[in-house]
Amino acid sequence: MPQMNNVQADWPLYEVFVRGKRGLNHVHVGSLHAADDRMALTHARDLYTRRNEGVSIWVVRSSEITASTPDEKDPFFAPSGDKVYRHPTFYDIPADVPHI
Amino acid sequence: MTTAAAEPAAPPDPLQQHFDDTIARDHRVEPRDWMPEGYRRTLVRQIAQHAHSEIIGMQPEGDWITRAPSLRRKAILFAKVQDEAGHGLYLYSAAETLGADRADLTRRLIEGRQKYSSIFNYPADTFADVGVIGWFVDGAAICNQVPLCRSSYGPYARAMVRVCKEESFHQRQGYELLLTMMRGTEGQRAMVQNAVDRWWWPSLMMFGPPDGDSPNSAQSTAWKIKRHSNDELRQRFVDMTVPQAERLGVTLPDPELRWNEERGSHDFGTPDWTELQRVISGDGPRNAERVSRRRAAHEEGTWVREAAAAHAAKQAERREEAATSRSVACPR
Numbered sequence: 001m002p003q004m005n006n007v008q009a010d011w012p013l014y015e016v017f018v019r020g021k022r023g024l025n026h027v028h029v030g031s032l033h034a035a036d037d038r039m040a041l042t043h044a045r046d047l048y049t050r051r052n053e054g055v056s057i058w059v060v061r062s063s064e065i066t067a068s069t070p071d072e073k074d075p076f077f078a079p080s081g082d083k084v085y086r087h088p089t090f091y092d093i094p095a096d097v098p099h100i
Numbered sequence: 101m102t103t104a105a106a107e108p109a110a111p112p113d114p115l116q117q118h119f120d121d122t123i124a125r126d127h128r129v130e131p132r133d134w135m136p137e138g139y140r141r142t143l144v145r146q147i148a149q150h151a152h153s154e155i156i157g158m159q160p161e162g163d164w165i166t167r168a169p170s171l172r173r174k175a176i177l178f179a180k181v182q183d184e185a186g187h188g189l190y191l192y193s194a195a196e197t198l199g200a201d202r203a204d205l206t207r208r209l210i211e212g213r214q215k216y217s218s219i220f221n222y223p224a225d226t227f228a229d230v231g232v233i234g235w236f237v238d239g240a241a242i243c244n245q246v247p248l249c250r251s252s253y254g255p256y257a258r259a260m261v262r263v264c265k266e267e268s269f270h271q272r273q274g275y276e277l278l279l280t281m282m283r284g285t286e287g288q289r290a291m292v293q294n295a296v297d298r299w300w301w302p303s304l305m306m307f308g309p310p311d312g313d314s315p316n317s318a319q320s321t322a323w324k325i326k327r328h329s330n331d332e333l334r335q336r337f338v339d340m341t342v343p344q345a346e347r348l349g350v351t352l353p354d355p356e357l358r359w360n361e362e363r364g365s366h367d368f369g370t371p372d373w374t375e376l377q378r379v380i381s382g383d384g385p386r387n388a389e390r391v392s393r394r395r396a397a398h399e400e401g402t403w404v405r406e407a408a409a410a411h412a413a414k415q416a417e418r419r420e421e422a423a424t425s426r427s428v429a430c431p432r
Contacts, residue, residue: 010202010203010405011405011408011409013196013202029262030190030193030194030255030258030259031193031196031197032189032193033202035405035408035409035411035412036408036411036412036415036416039408039412046186047186047189047190050179050182050183050186050266051266067132069132069133
Protein backbone atom coordinates (compact mmCIF):
# COMPACT_ATOMS: atom_id res chain seq x y z
CA MET A 1 0.00 0.00 0.00
CA PRO A 2 1.66 3.22 -1.06
CA GLN A 3 1.89 6.02 1.45
CA MET A 4 -1.06 8.31 0.62
CA ASN A 5 -1.00 10.64 3.57
CA ASN A 6 1.66 12.93 2.26
CA VAL A 7 0.32 13.21 -1.29
CA GLN A 8 0.27 16.89 -2.11
CA ALA A 9 -3.28 17.98 -2.88
CA ASP A 10 -2.14 21.26 -4.44
CA TRP A 11 -1.01 20.47 -7.95
CA PRO A 12 2.40 21.79 -9.00
CA LEU A 13 2.81 24.82 -11.25
CA TYR A 14 3.76 24.35 -14.91
CA GLU A 15 4.96 26.93 -17.42
CA VAL A 16 3.39 26.73 -20.88
CA PHE A 17 5.05 27.43 -24.25
CA VAL A 18 3.05 27.49 -27.48
CA ARG A 19 4.19 27.38 -31.12
CA GLY A 20 1.65 29.64 -32.83
CA LYS A 21 2.19 28.17 -36.27
CA ARG A 22 4.77 26.23 -38.22
CA GLY A 23 7.92 28.23 -38.74
CA LEU A 24 7.73 30.08 -35.40
CA ASN A 25 9.44 29.40 -32.10
CA HIS A 26 7.56 28.26 -29.04
CA VAL A 27 6.70 31.29 -26.91
CA HIS A 28 5.96 31.41 -23.21
CA VAL A 29 2.25 32.16 -22.70
CA GLY A 30 1.66 31.66 -18.98
CA SER A 31 1.33 28.96 -16.38
CA LEU A 32 -1.19 26.54 -14.91
CA HIS A 33 -1.50 23.88 -12.22
CA ALA A 34 -1.74 20.18 -13.05
CA ALA A 35 -1.22 16.90 -11.24
CA ASP A 36 1.20 15.55 -13.86
CA ASP A 37 2.78 16.29 -17.25
CA ARG A 38 -0.01 14.77 -19.27
CA MET A 39 -2.72 16.72 -17.48
CA ALA A 40 -0.62 19.86 -17.86
CA LEU A 41 -0.67 19.39 -21.64
CA THR A 42 -4.42 18.92 -21.88
CA HIS A 43 -5.08 21.81 -19.54
CA ALA A 44 -2.70 23.97 -21.58
CA ARG A 45 -4.63 23.07 -24.72
CA ASP A 46 -7.95 24.02 -23.08
CA LEU A 47 -6.62 27.19 -21.51
CA TYR A 48 -4.23 28.66 -24.05
CA THR A 49 -5.40 27.37 -27.44
CA ARG A 50 -9.19 27.72 -27.46
CA ARG A 51 -9.03 29.63 -30.75
CA ASN A 52 -6.39 27.83 -32.80
CA GLU A 53 -3.55 29.77 -31.17
CA GLY A 54 -1.16 26.85 -31.42
CA VAL A 55 0.09 23.84 -33.32
CA SER A 56 2.43 22.57 -30.61
CA ILE A 57 2.68 22.95 -26.83
CA TRP A 58 5.53 22.45 -24.37
CA VAL A 59 4.92 22.28 -20.64
CA VAL A 60 7.59 22.16 -17.96
CA ARG A 61 7.39 22.30 -14.21
CA SER A 62 8.17 25.83 -13.07
CA SER A 63 10.53 24.44 -10.44
CA GLU A 64 12.66 22.91 -13.25
CA ILE A 65 13.44 26.25 -14.87
CA THR A 66 16.73 27.96 -14.20
CA ALA A 67 16.63 31.65 -14.98
CA SER A 68 18.82 34.70 -15.05
CA THR A 69 17.27 37.81 -13.59
CA PRO A 70 15.37 39.55 -16.40
CA ASP A 71 16.73 42.92 -15.42
CA GLU A 72 18.55 44.58 -18.31
CA LYS A 73 21.12 46.03 -15.92
CA ASP A 74 22.07 42.55 -14.81
CA PRO A 75 25.89 42.20 -14.94
CA PHE A 76 25.20 38.72 -16.27
CA PHE A 77 24.74 40.32 -19.69
CA ALA A 78 27.74 42.63 -19.41
CA PRO A 79 30.04 40.43 -21.52
CA SER A 80 27.96 41.15 -24.62
CA GLY A 81 27.63 44.86 -23.91
CA ASP A 82 31.12 45.96 -24.95
CA LYS A 83 31.62 43.91 -28.11
CA VAL A 84 30.43 46.32 -30.75
CA TYR A 85 32.54 44.49 -33.34
CA ARG A 86 29.94 41.70 -33.28
CA HIS A 87 27.56 43.96 -35.20
CA PRO A 88 27.80 44.54 -38.96
CA THR A 89 27.49 48.30 -38.51
CA PHE A 90 30.88 48.35 -36.74
CA TYR A 91 32.65 48.04 -40.10
CA ASP A 92 33.12 50.96 -42.51
CA ILE A 93 32.83 49.83 -46.11
CA PRO A 94 33.19 52.36 -48.95
CA ALA A 95 29.82 53.24 -50.48
CA ASP A 96 30.84 52.03 -53.96
CA VAL A 97 31.33 48.41 -52.87
CA PRO A 98 28.22 46.53 -54.06
CA HIS A 99 26.22 43.76 -52.35
CA ILE A 100 27.65 44.11 -48.83
CA MET B 101 30.72 71.97 9.54
CA THR B 102 27.77 74.22 8.77
CA THR B 103 24.07 73.68 9.48
CA ALA B 104 22.22 70.41 9.14
CA ALA B 105 20.35 71.72 6.11
CA ALA B 106 23.57 71.89 4.14
CA GLU B 107 24.27 68.20 4.59
CA PRO B 108 23.89 66.26 1.36
CA ALA B 109 20.64 64.27 1.03
CA ALA B 110 20.97 60.53 1.53
CA PRO B 111 21.88 58.91 -1.79
CA PRO B 112 18.82 57.35 -3.45
CA ASP B 113 18.48 53.62 -3.02
CA PRO B 114 19.77 52.22 -6.33
CA LEU B 115 17.09 49.51 -6.45
CA GLN B 116 14.29 52.01 -5.89
CA GLN B 117 15.95 54.36 -8.40
CA HIS B 118 16.10 51.63 -11.02
CA PHE B 119 12.45 50.74 -10.44
CA ASP B 120 11.42 54.41 -10.70
CA ASP B 121 13.39 54.77 -13.94
CA THR B 122 11.73 51.68 -15.40
CA ILE B 123 8.30 53.16 -14.66
CA ALA B 124 9.29 56.64 -15.89
CA ARG B 125 10.58 55.26 -19.20
CA ASP B 126 7.35 53.30 -19.66
CA HIS B 127 9.21 50.02 -19.57
CA ARG B 128 7.58 46.95 -18.08
CA VAL B 129 8.37 45.56 -14.64
CA GLU B 130 8.97 41.80 -14.83
CA PRO B 131 8.48 39.16 -12.12
CA ARG B 132 12.03 38.82 -10.83
CA ASP B 133 12.78 42.55 -10.77
CA TRP B 134 13.07 44.31 -7.46
CA MET B 135 9.85 46.23 -6.74
CA PRO B 136 8.54 48.19 -3.76
CA GLU B 137 6.48 46.07 -1.39
CA GLY B 138 3.48 48.39 -1.85
CA TYR B 139 3.59 47.91 -5.64
CA ARG B 140 3.62 44.13 -5.22
CA ARG B 141 0.83 44.21 -2.65
CA THR B 142 -1.36 46.51 -4.75
CA LEU B 143 -0.90 44.32 -7.81
CA VAL B 144 -1.64 41.08 -6.00
CA ARG B 145 -4.81 42.59 -4.56
CA GLN B 146 -5.95 44.02 -7.89
CA ILE B 147 -5.10 40.96 -9.98
CA ALA B 148 -6.64 38.58 -7.43
CA GLN B 149 -9.86 40.62 -7.34
CA HIS B 150 -9.89 40.68 -11.11
CA ALA B 151 -9.38 36.89 -11.27
CA HIS B 152 -12.08 36.26 -8.67
CA SER B 153 -14.46 38.47 -10.69
CA GLU B 154 -13.96 36.31 -13.78
CA ILE B 155 -14.55 33.12 -11.80
CA ILE B 156 -17.63 34.38 -9.93
CA GLY B 157 -18.76 35.99 -13.19
CA MET B 158 -19.39 32.53 -14.62
CA GLN B 159 -22.36 32.07 -12.31
CA PRO B 160 -25.07 34.55 -13.42
CA GLU B 161 -24.87 33.45 -17.05
CA GLY B 162 -23.91 29.86 -16.33
CA ASP B 163 -27.41 29.37 -14.93
CA TRP B 164 -28.79 29.91 -18.43
CA ILE B 165 -26.72 27.27 -20.24
CA THR B 166 -29.27 24.52 -19.66
CA ARG B 167 -32.15 26.86 -20.52
CA ALA B 168 -30.75 28.54 -23.64
CA PRO B 169 -33.50 28.76 -26.30
CA SER B 170 -31.51 27.07 -29.09
CA LEU B 171 -28.48 24.88 -29.62
CA ARG B 172 -26.72 27.86 -31.22
CA ARG B 173 -27.25 30.04 -28.15
CA LYS B 174 -26.27 27.19 -25.86
CA ALA B 175 -22.99 26.59 -27.68
CA ILE B 176 -22.20 30.32 -27.64
CA LEU B 177 -22.98 30.64 -23.94
CA PHE B 178 -20.90 27.58 -23.14
CA ALA B 179 -17.94 29.07 -24.99
CA LYS B 180 -18.39 32.39 -23.27
CA VAL B 181 -18.56 30.98 -19.76
CA GLN B 182 -15.55 28.79 -20.54
CA ASP B 183 -13.70 31.94 -21.60
CA GLU B 184 -14.49 33.55 -18.23
CA ALA B 185 -12.88 30.56 -16.53
CA GLY B 186 -9.90 30.98 -18.83
CA HIS B 187 -9.63 34.68 -18.02
CA GLY B 188 -9.65 33.88 -14.32
CA LEU B 189 -6.83 31.40 -14.84
CA TYR B 190 -4.69 33.82 -16.92
CA LEU B 191 -5.04 36.27 -14.05
CA TYR B 192 -4.28 33.78 -11.26
CA SER B 193 -1.22 32.85 -13.30
CA ALA B 194 -0.15 36.52 -13.35
CA ALA B 195 -0.74 36.84 -9.58
CA GLU B 196 1.45 33.80 -9.00
CA THR B 197 4.39 35.50 -10.71
CA LEU B 198 4.28 37.95 -7.78
CA GLY B 199 4.64 35.17 -5.25
CA ALA B 200 0.94 34.74 -4.49
CA ASP B 201 -0.17 31.19 -3.84
CA ARG B 202 -3.11 29.92 -5.86
CA ALA B 203 -4.65 27.79 -3.12
CA ASP B 204 -4.38 30.74 -0.76
CA LEU B 205 -6.15 33.06 -3.22
CA THR B 206 -9.01 30.58 -3.60
CA ARG B 207 -9.24 30.31 0.18
CA ARG B 208 -9.42 34.07 0.52
CA LEU B 209 -12.26 34.22 -2.00
CA ILE B 210 -14.40 31.53 -0.40
CA GLU B 211 -13.79 32.90 3.08
CA GLY B 212 -14.91 36.34 1.89
CA ARG B 213 -11.53 37.92 2.66
CA GLN B 214 -10.93 39.08 -0.92
CA LYS B 215 -13.47 40.84 -3.08
CA TYR B 216 -14.70 40.56 -6.65
CA SER B 217 -16.61 42.95 -8.90
CA SER B 218 -19.89 44.06 -7.31
CA ILE B 219 -21.73 43.55 -10.61
CA PHE B 220 -21.83 39.77 -10.24
CA ASN B 221 -23.92 40.05 -7.10
CA TYR B 222 -26.95 40.92 -9.22
CA PRO B 223 -29.25 38.17 -10.52
CA ALA B 224 -29.74 37.23 -14.19
CA ASP B 225 -33.52 36.91 -14.16
CA THR B 226 -34.33 36.32 -17.83
CA PHE B 227 -32.54 35.26 -20.99
CA ALA B 228 -32.43 38.94 -22.02
CA ASP B 229 -30.07 39.41 -19.06
CA VAL B 230 -27.56 37.19 -20.86
CA GLY B 231 -27.60 39.65 -23.75
CA VAL B 232 -27.42 42.72 -21.54
CA ILE B 233 -24.57 41.27 -19.48
CA GLY B 234 -22.61 40.75 -22.71
CA TRP B 235 -23.41 44.23 -23.96
CA PHE B 236 -23.04 46.28 -20.73
CA VAL B 237 -20.90 44.23 -18.37
CA ASP B 238 -18.45 42.97 -20.96
CA GLY B 239 -18.53 46.37 -22.66
CA ALA B 240 -17.60 48.04 -19.37
CA ALA B 241 -14.97 45.38 -18.78
CA ILE B 242 -13.46 46.23 -22.19
CA CYS B 243 -13.29 49.94 -21.25
CA ASN B 244 -11.51 48.98 -18.04
CA GLN B 245 -9.23 46.36 -19.52
CA VAL B 246 -8.00 47.91 -22.76
CA PRO B 247 -5.86 50.48 -20.89
CA LEU B 248 -4.61 47.68 -18.61
CA CYS B 249 -2.94 46.11 -21.65
CA ARG B 250 -0.33 48.86 -21.10
CA SER B 251 -0.16 48.37 -17.34
CA SER B 252 3.39 48.60 -15.96
CA TYR B 253 3.50 45.02 -14.72
CA GLY B 254 4.40 42.76 -17.67
CA PRO B 255 2.49 39.55 -16.82
CA TYR B 256 -0.69 41.51 -15.98
CA ALA B 257 -0.49 43.52 -19.20
CA ARG B 258 0.06 40.37 -21.26
CA ALA B 259 -2.86 38.58 -19.60
CA MET B 260 -5.01 41.60 -20.43
CA VAL B 261 -4.05 41.42 -24.11
CA ARG B 262 -5.36 37.86 -24.28
CA VAL B 263 -8.48 38.74 -22.30
CA CYS B 264 -9.34 41.77 -24.46
CA LYS B 265 -9.09 39.76 -27.68
CA GLU B 266 -11.68 37.34 -26.34
CA GLU B 267 -13.88 39.93 -24.64
CA SER B 268 -14.89 41.40 -27.98
CA PHE B 269 -16.72 38.18 -28.85
CA HIS B 270 -18.53 38.40 -25.52
CA GLN B 271 -19.83 41.88 -26.14
CA ARG B 272 -20.86 41.20 -29.72
CA GLN B 273 -22.71 37.97 -28.95
CA GLY B 274 -24.69 39.87 -26.29
CA TYR B 275 -25.62 42.72 -28.59
CA GLU B 276 -26.56 40.33 -31.39
CA LEU B 277 -28.74 38.36 -28.98
CA LEU B 278 -30.55 41.58 -28.04
CA LEU B 279 -30.97 42.63 -31.69
CA THR B 280 -32.60 39.27 -32.31
CA MET B 281 -34.97 39.66 -29.36
CA MET B 282 -35.85 43.20 -30.43
CA ARG B 283 -36.99 41.80 -33.79
CA GLY B 284 -39.25 39.36 -31.92
CA THR B 285 -42.53 39.78 -30.05
CA GLU B 286 -43.72 42.69 -27.94
CA GLY B 287 -43.06 40.54 -24.87
CA GLN B 288 -39.46 39.94 -25.93
CA ARG B 289 -38.86 43.64 -26.48
CA ALA B 290 -40.25 44.38 -23.03
CA MET B 291 -37.94 41.73 -21.58
CA VAL B 292 -34.93 43.46 -23.14
CA GLN B 293 -35.98 46.88 -21.84
CA ASN B 294 -36.53 45.41 -18.38
CA ALA B 295 -33.05 43.89 -18.33
CA VAL B 296 -31.54 47.19 -19.53
CA ASP B 297 -33.34 49.03 -16.71
CA ARG B 298 -31.94 46.68 -14.08
CA TRP B 299 -28.33 46.46 -15.37
CA TRP B 300 -27.60 50.05 -16.42
CA TRP B 301 -26.77 51.58 -13.05
CA PRO B 302 -24.89 48.59 -11.61
CA SER B 303 -22.83 48.61 -14.85
CA LEU B 304 -21.86 52.26 -14.29
CA MET B 305 -20.79 51.30 -10.77
CA MET B 306 -18.33 48.76 -12.21
CA PHE B 307 -15.86 51.61 -12.74
CA GLY B 308 -15.63 52.13 -9.01
CA PRO B 309 -16.37 55.12 -6.79
CA PRO B 310 -16.04 58.68 -8.15
CA ASP B 311 -12.47 59.95 -8.46
CA GLY B 312 -12.64 62.12 -5.36
CA ASP B 313 -13.57 59.06 -3.37
CA SER B 314 -11.06 56.55 -4.69
CA PRO B 315 -8.18 56.52 -2.20
CA ASN B 316 -5.85 54.08 -3.98
CA SER B 317 -6.13 55.61 -7.44
CA ALA B 318 -3.37 58.22 -7.18
CA GLN B 319 -0.68 55.74 -6.20
CA SER B 320 -1.81 53.20 -8.80
CA THR B 321 -1.69 55.91 -11.45
CA ALA B 322 1.80 56.98 -10.36
CA TRP B 323 2.94 53.37 -10.67
CA LYS B 324 1.21 53.19 -14.08
CA ILE B 325 -0.79 50.17 -12.99
CA LYS B 326 -3.84 52.26 -13.75
CA ARG B 327 -3.89 54.53 -16.80
CA HIS B 328 -7.23 56.37 -16.57
CA SER B 329 -9.41 57.52 -13.70
CA ASN B 330 -12.68 55.82 -12.76
CA ASP B 331 -14.72 58.79 -13.96
CA GLU B 332 -12.89 59.02 -17.29
CA LEU B 333 -13.59 55.36 -18.01
CA ARG B 334 -17.21 55.68 -16.91
CA GLN B 335 -17.66 58.61 -19.31
CA ARG B 336 -16.09 56.62 -22.11
CA PHE B 337 -18.50 53.75 -21.49
CA VAL B 338 -21.54 56.04 -21.51
CA ASP B 339 -20.47 57.72 -24.75
CA MET B 340 -19.83 54.36 -26.35
CA THR B 341 -23.14 52.84 -25.24
CA VAL B 342 -25.66 55.60 -25.95
CA PRO B 343 -25.64 55.24 -29.77
CA GLN B 344 -25.75 51.45 -29.40
CA ALA B 345 -28.89 51.79 -27.26
CA GLU B 346 -30.48 54.04 -29.89
CA ARG B 347 -29.74 51.58 -32.65
CA LEU B 348 -31.15 48.75 -30.55
CA GLY B 349 -34.31 50.74 -29.75
CA VAL B 350 -34.10 50.69 -25.96
CA THR B 351 -34.13 53.56 -23.46
CA LEU B 352 -31.35 53.94 -20.91
CA PRO B 353 -33.04 54.59 -17.54
CA ASP B 354 -31.49 57.97 -16.81
CA PRO B 355 -33.62 61.15 -17.21
CA GLU B 356 -30.48 63.30 -16.96
CA LEU B 357 -28.77 61.59 -19.88
CA ARG B 358 -28.18 64.05 -22.72
CA TRP B 359 -25.56 65.11 -25.23
CA ASN B 360 -23.41 68.03 -24.09
CA GLU B 361 -22.22 69.83 -27.20
CA GLU B 362 -19.67 71.88 -25.27
CA ARG B 363 -17.93 68.89 -23.70
CA GLY B 364 -18.41 66.65 -26.72
CA SER B 365 -19.70 64.02 -24.32
CA HIS B 366 -22.91 62.89 -22.65
CA ASP B 367 -24.00 64.27 -19.32
CA PHE B 368 -25.52 61.63 -17.10
CA GLY B 369 -26.98 61.12 -13.63
CA THR B 370 -25.19 59.98 -10.50
CA PRO B 371 -25.23 56.29 -9.63
CA ASP B 372 -26.45 55.41 -6.15
CA TRP B 373 -23.10 55.17 -4.40
CA THR B 374 -24.63 53.92 -1.17
CA GLU B 375 -25.92 50.94 -3.13
CA LEU B 376 -22.40 50.28 -4.41
CA GLN B 377 -21.04 50.43 -0.86
CA ARG B 378 -23.76 48.10 0.33
CA VAL B 379 -23.13 45.51 -2.40
CA ILE B 380 -19.35 45.68 -1.97
CA SER B 381 -19.63 45.15 1.75
CA GLY B 382 -21.61 41.96 1.21
CA ASP B 383 -25.24 43.02 1.23
CA GLY B 384 -26.13 42.72 -2.46
CA PRO B 385 -28.94 40.59 -3.89
CA ARG B 386 -26.75 37.54 -4.51
CA ASN B 387 -23.49 37.91 -2.52
CA ALA B 388 -24.05 34.98 -0.17
CA GLU B 389 -25.19 32.67 -2.94
CA ARG B 390 -22.23 33.45 -5.22
CA VAL B 391 -19.62 32.77 -2.57
CA SER B 392 -21.29 29.69 -1.12
CA ARG B 393 -21.58 28.20 -4.59
CA ARG B 394 -17.90 28.80 -5.25
CA ARG B 395 -17.09 27.24 -1.91
CA ALA B 396 -19.24 24.17 -2.65
CA ALA B 397 -17.57 23.70 -6.05
CA HIS B 398 -14.16 23.88 -4.40
CA GLU B 399 -14.99 21.53 -1.55
CA GLU B 400 -16.85 19.03 -3.70
CA GLY B 401 -13.85 18.92 -6.01
CA THR B 402 -11.39 18.07 -3.25
CA TRP B 403 -11.52 14.33 -3.85
CA VAL B 404 -10.86 14.83 -7.56
CA ARG B 405 -7.77 16.94 -6.90
CA GLU B 406 -6.52 14.44 -4.34
CA ALA B 407 -7.18 11.45 -6.59
CA ALA B 408 -5.31 13.08 -9.49
CA ALA B 409 -2.38 13.88 -7.21
CA ALA B 410 -2.34 10.32 -5.84
CA HIS B 411 -2.45 8.90 -9.37
CA ALA B 412 0.43 11.14 -10.44
CA ALA B 413 2.47 10.06 -7.40
CA LYS B 414 1.82 6.38 -8.13
CA GLN B 415 2.80 6.75 -11.78
CA ALA B 416 5.99 8.55 -10.82
CA GLU B 417 6.80 5.80 -8.31
CA ARG B 418 6.29 3.10 -10.94
CA ARG B 419 8.51 4.87 -13.42
CA GLU B 420 11.20 5.11 -10.78
CA GLU B 421 10.90 1.40 -9.91
CA ALA B 422 11.09 0.45 -13.59
CA ALA B 423 14.18 2.60 -14.04
CA THR B 424 15.86 1.03 -10.99
CA SER B 425 15.14 -2.55 -12.09
CA ARG B 426 16.48 -1.80 -15.59
CA SER B 427 19.71 -0.45 -14.24
CA VAL B 428 20.04 -3.55 -12.01
CA ALA B 429 19.35 -5.89 -14.93
CA CYS B 430 21.99 -4.39 -17.19
CA PRO B 431 24.72 -2.77 -15.13
CA ARG B 432 27.05 -0.54 -17.05
